[in-house]
Amino acid sequence: MVKKVLRTKKIKSLKELADNQELKTTLEYQVLNKLFMDDIWKKSNVIGTVIPFPHEFDYWKLIHQAFSENKRIALPKTYQKGVMHFYEYEQNDTLTPSSFGAMEPNEKRILNPEEISLLIVPGVVFNESGFRIGYGGGFYDRYLESFPNETCSLIFSTQLDNSWQPENHDQQVNKLFVGEKG
Numbered sequence: 785m786v787k788k789v790l791r792t793k794k795i796k797s798l799k800e801l802a803d804n805q806e807l808k809t810t811l812e813y814q815v816l817n818k819l820f821m822d823d824i825w826k827k828s829n830v831i832g833t834v835i836p837f838p839h840e841f842d843y844w845k846l847i848h849q850a851f852s853e854n855k856r857i858a859l860p861k862t863y864q865k866g867v868m869h870f871y872e873y874e875q876n877d878t879l880t881p882s883s884f885g886a887m888e889p890n891e892k893r894i895l896n897p898e899e900i901s902l903l904i905v906p907g908v909v910f911n912e913s914g915f916r917i918g919y920g921g922g923f924y925d926r927y928l929e930s931f932p933n934e935t936c937s938l939i940f941s942t943q944l945d946n947s948w949q950p951e952n953h954d955q956q957v958n959k960l961f962v963g964e965k966g
Protein backbone atom coordinates (compact mmCIF):
# COMPACT_ATOMS: atom_id res chain seq x y z
CA MET A 785 0.00 0.00 0.00
CA VAL A 786 1.27 3.51 -0.66
CA LYS A 787 2.50 5.54 2.29
CA LYS A 788 -0.18 8.22 2.15
CA VAL A 789 -3.06 5.72 2.19
CA LEU A 790 -1.47 3.75 5.04
CA ARG A 791 -0.86 6.94 7.03
CA THR A 792 -4.54 7.92 6.72
CA LYS A 793 -5.72 4.41 7.62
CA LYS A 794 -3.50 4.16 10.71
CA ILE A 795 -4.35 7.66 11.98
CA LYS A 796 -7.98 6.48 11.85
CA SER A 797 -7.09 3.33 13.89
CA LEU A 798 -5.28 5.51 16.44
CA LYS A 799 -8.30 7.79 16.76
CA GLU A 800 -10.54 4.76 17.27
CA LEU A 801 -8.24 3.46 20.01
CA ALA A 802 -8.34 6.90 21.66
CA ASP A 803 -12.14 6.54 21.86
CA ASN A 804 -11.48 3.65 24.26
CA GLN A 805 -9.35 5.45 26.87
CA GLU A 806 -9.40 2.48 29.23
CA LEU A 807 -7.83 0.16 26.66
CA LYS A 808 -5.42 2.88 25.45
CA THR A 809 -4.20 3.48 29.02
CA THR A 810 -3.76 -0.26 29.68
CA LEU A 811 -1.65 -0.64 26.54
CA GLU A 812 0.39 2.47 27.41
CA TYR A 813 1.32 1.10 30.84
CA GLN A 814 2.19 -2.24 29.22
CA VAL A 815 4.61 -0.44 26.90
CA LEU A 816 5.98 1.88 29.59
CA ASN A 817 6.66 -1.00 32.00
CA LYS A 818 8.82 -2.61 29.32
CA LEU A 819 10.61 0.67 28.60
CA PHE A 820 11.28 1.56 32.27
CA MET A 821 12.78 -1.93 32.86
CA ASP A 822 15.08 -1.59 29.85
CA ASP A 823 18.72 -0.52 30.07
CA ILE A 824 18.19 2.05 27.32
CA TRP A 825 15.89 3.92 29.73
CA LYS A 826 17.89 3.27 32.89
CA LYS A 827 21.17 4.53 31.44
CA SER A 828 19.67 7.59 29.68
CA ASN A 829 19.72 10.93 31.45
CA VAL A 830 18.38 13.14 28.69
CA ILE A 831 15.26 11.88 26.95
CA GLY A 832 13.97 13.38 23.70
CA THR A 833 10.21 13.06 23.22
CA VAL A 834 7.17 15.10 22.08
CA ILE A 835 3.98 16.52 23.59
CA PRO A 836 1.28 14.13 22.34
CA PHE A 837 -1.80 14.80 20.26
CA PRO A 838 -4.90 13.15 21.82
CA HIS A 839 -4.68 10.14 19.46
CA GLU A 840 -0.96 9.57 20.03
CA PHE A 841 0.75 7.53 22.73
CA ASP A 842 0.50 9.56 25.95
CA TYR A 843 4.11 10.71 26.25
CA TRP A 844 3.13 12.83 29.28
CA LYS A 845 3.24 9.65 31.40
CA LEU A 846 6.85 9.18 30.38
CA ILE A 847 7.74 12.85 30.90
CA HIS A 848 6.41 12.67 34.48
CA GLN A 849 8.37 9.47 35.16
CA ALA A 850 11.53 11.04 33.74
CA PHE A 851 11.24 14.07 36.05
CA SER A 852 10.59 11.79 39.04
CA GLU A 853 13.90 10.03 38.23
CA ASN A 854 15.73 13.34 37.77
CA LYS A 855 16.15 12.78 34.06
CA ARG A 856 16.00 15.75 31.69
CA ILE A 857 13.51 16.21 28.84
CA ALA A 858 14.20 17.53 25.34
CA LEU A 859 11.33 18.57 23.04
CA PRO A 860 11.45 19.48 19.34
CA LYS A 861 10.66 22.78 17.73
CA THR A 862 10.13 22.65 13.97
CA TYR A 863 11.44 25.17 11.43
CA GLN A 864 11.19 25.50 7.67
CA LYS A 865 12.49 22.93 5.19
CA GLY A 866 12.06 19.92 7.47
CA VAL A 867 14.49 21.27 10.10
CA MET A 868 13.91 20.52 13.77
CA HIS A 869 15.94 21.35 16.90
CA PHE A 870 15.49 20.05 20.43
CA TYR A 871 15.33 22.32 23.51
CA GLU A 872 15.26 21.52 27.18
CA TYR A 873 11.78 21.38 28.73
CA GLU A 874 11.63 21.91 32.49
CA GLN A 875 8.60 21.21 34.67
CA ASN A 876 5.93 23.92 34.32
CA ASP A 877 7.69 25.67 31.40
CA THR A 878 5.24 27.31 29.00
CA LEU A 879 4.57 25.46 25.74
CA THR A 880 3.44 27.19 22.52
CA PRO A 881 1.42 25.58 19.70
CA SER A 882 3.14 25.35 16.29
CA SER A 883 1.21 25.96 13.06
CA PHE A 884 0.85 22.16 12.85
CA GLY A 885 -0.77 22.16 16.30
CA ALA A 886 2.03 20.38 18.20
CA MET A 887 3.03 22.01 21.49
CA GLU A 888 6.62 23.29 21.39
CA PRO A 889 9.19 24.38 24.02
CA ASN A 890 10.87 27.75 24.42
CA GLU A 891 14.28 28.24 22.79
CA LYS A 892 16.23 29.01 25.98
CA ARG A 893 18.49 25.97 25.99
CA ILE A 894 19.19 24.01 22.83
CA LEU A 895 20.25 20.40 23.28
CA ASN A 896 22.45 19.12 20.49
CA PRO A 897 21.90 15.57 19.19
CA GLU A 898 24.92 14.21 21.08
CA GLU A 899 23.47 15.54 24.36
CA ILE A 900 20.24 13.52 23.94
CA SER A 901 20.91 10.00 25.20
CA LEU A 902 17.60 8.44 24.12
CA LEU A 903 15.29 9.77 21.40
CA ILE A 904 11.73 8.50 21.57
CA VAL A 905 10.55 8.84 17.99
CA PRO A 906 6.85 9.42 17.26
CA GLY A 907 5.24 7.99 14.16
CA VAL A 908 2.08 6.65 12.60
CA VAL A 909 3.07 3.39 10.83
CA PHE A 910 6.00 1.08 11.61
CA ASN A 911 7.31 -2.09 10.03
CA GLU A 912 8.86 -4.75 12.23
CA SER A 913 12.40 -3.58 11.35
CA GLY A 914 11.67 -0.19 12.90
CA PHE A 915 11.19 1.78 9.65
CA ARG A 916 8.50 4.40 10.12
CA ILE A 917 6.00 6.68 8.43
CA GLY A 918 5.29 9.97 10.25
CA TYR A 919 3.01 12.88 9.35
CA GLY A 920 4.87 13.64 6.13
CA GLY A 921 7.10 16.49 7.28
CA GLY A 922 10.33 14.51 6.93
CA PHE A 923 11.52 16.01 10.25
CA TYR A 924 12.60 12.80 11.97
CA ASP A 925 13.98 11.28 8.76
CA ARG A 926 16.37 14.24 8.54
CA TYR A 927 17.14 14.38 12.26
CA LEU A 928 17.85 10.65 12.57
CA GLU A 929 20.25 10.72 9.61
CA SER A 930 23.03 12.02 11.86
CA PHE A 931 21.66 11.21 15.33
CA PRO A 932 24.42 9.33 17.25
CA ASN A 933 22.61 7.79 20.26
CA GLU A 934 19.80 5.37 21.13
CA THR A 935 16.40 5.58 19.46
CA CYS A 936 13.13 3.77 20.10
CA SER A 937 9.40 4.12 19.48
CA LEU A 938 6.44 3.37 21.73
CA ILE A 939 3.58 2.01 19.65
CA PHE A 940 0.32 0.09 19.60
CA SER A 941 0.20 -3.16 17.59
CA THR A 942 -2.42 -1.58 15.30
CA GLN A 943 0.40 0.66 13.95
CA LEU A 944 2.45 -2.29 12.69
CA ASP A 945 2.36 -2.94 8.94
CA ASN A 946 4.95 -4.64 6.74
CA SER A 947 3.19 -4.09 3.41
CA TRP A 948 5.06 -0.90 2.42
CA GLN A 949 8.48 -0.38 0.94
CA PRO A 950 10.77 2.05 2.83
CA GLU A 951 12.35 4.75 0.63
CA ASN A 952 16.04 5.66 0.57
CA HIS A 953 15.62 8.57 3.01
CA ASP A 954 13.56 6.57 5.54
CA GLN A 955 15.30 6.00 8.87
CA GLN A 956 14.94 3.11 11.31
CA VAL A 957 14.56 3.29 15.08
CA ASN A 958 16.73 0.87 17.09
CA LYS A 959 13.93 -0.67 19.09
CA LEU A 960 10.13 -0.90 19.17
CA PHE A 961 8.13 -1.25 22.38
CA VAL A 962 4.74 -2.59 21.31
CA GLY A 963 1.48 -2.66 23.27
CA GLU A 964 -0.91 -5.42 22.25
CA LYS A 965 -4.21 -6.79 23.40
CA GLY A 966 -3.60 -9.95 25.41
Ligand SMILES: Nc1nc2c(c(=O)[nH]1)N(C=O)[C@@H](CNc1ccc(C(=O)N[C@@H](CCC(=O)O)C(=O)O)cc1)CN2
Binds near residue numbers: 835860862920
Ligand atom coordinates in the same frame (compact mmCIF):
# COMPACT_ATOMS: atom_id res chain seq x y z
N1 LIG B 1 3.18 15.12 19.08
C1 LIG B 1 3.99 15.23 18.03
N2 LIG B 1 4.78 16.30 17.91
C2 LIG B 1 5.63 16.40 16.84
C3 LIG B 1 5.64 15.43 15.82
C4 LIG B 1 4.79 14.28 15.99
O1 LIG B 1 4.76 13.34 15.18
N3 LIG B 1 3.99 14.24 17.10
N4 LIG B 1 6.49 15.59 14.73
C5 LIG B 1 6.90 14.58 13.90
O2 LIG B 1 7.47 14.77 12.87
C6 LIG B 1 7.03 16.93 14.47
C7 LIG B 1 6.00 17.79 13.76
N5 LIG B 1 5.62 17.16 12.54
C8 LIG B 1 5.05 17.76 11.44
C9 LIG B 1 4.71 16.96 10.36
C10 LIG B 1 4.11 17.51 9.24
C11 LIG B 1 3.88 18.86 9.18
C12 LIG B 1 3.23 19.45 8.00
O3 LIG B 1 3.29 20.63 7.79
N6 LIG B 1 2.59 18.65 7.19
C13 LIG B 1 1.89 19.06 6.00
C14 LIG B 1 1.55 17.87 5.11
C15 LIG B 1 2.76 17.25 4.51
C16 LIG B 1 2.41 16.17 3.51
O4 LIG B 1 1.44 15.40 3.73
O5 LIG B 1 3.13 16.07 2.52
C17 LIG B 1 0.60 19.74 6.35
O6 LIG B 1 0.02 19.38 7.39
O7 LIG B 1 0.20 20.61 5.60
C18 LIG B 1 4.25 19.65 10.25
C19 LIG B 1 4.82 19.11 11.37
C20 LIG B 1 7.46 17.55 15.76
N7 LIG B 1 6.42 17.49 16.76
Ligand SMILES: Nc1ncnc2c1ncn2[C@@H]1O[C@H](COP(=O)(O)OP(=O)(O)OP(=O)(O)O)[C@@H](O)[C@H]1O
Binds near residue numbers: 922953
Ligand atom coordinates in the same frame (compact mmCIF):
# COMPACT_ATOMS: atom_id res chain seq x y z
N1 LIG C 1 17.03 13.17 4.71
C1 LIG C 1 16.23 13.84 3.89
N2 LIG C 1 16.74 14.78 3.07
C2 LIG C 1 15.95 15.46 2.23
N3 LIG C 1 14.63 15.28 2.12
C3 LIG C 1 14.07 14.36 2.90
C4 LIG C 1 14.83 13.60 3.83
N4 LIG C 1 14.00 12.78 4.50
C5 LIG C 1 12.77 13.03 4.02
N5 LIG C 1 12.79 13.95 3.06
C6 LIG C 1 11.62 14.48 2.32
O1 LIG C 1 10.62 14.88 3.26
C7 LIG C 1 9.31 14.56 2.78
C8 LIG C 1 8.54 13.76 3.79
O2 LIG C 1 9.13 12.49 3.96
P1 LIG C 1 8.32 11.29 4.59
O3 LIG C 1 6.97 11.17 3.96
O4 LIG C 1 9.19 10.09 4.63
O5 LIG C 1 8.12 11.87 6.09
P2 LIG C 1 7.63 11.19 7.42
O6 LIG C 1 8.54 10.09 7.83
O7 LIG C 1 6.19 10.82 7.24
O8 LIG C 1 7.72 12.43 8.40
P3 LIG C 1 8.51 12.69 9.79
O9 LIG C 1 9.92 12.21 9.61
O10 LIG C 1 8.42 14.17 9.99
O11 LIG C 1 7.77 11.99 10.84
C9 LIG C 1 9.50 13.81 1.47
O12 LIG C 1 9.21 14.70 0.42
C10 LIG C 1 10.97 13.41 1.48
O13 LIG C 1 11.49 13.37 0.18
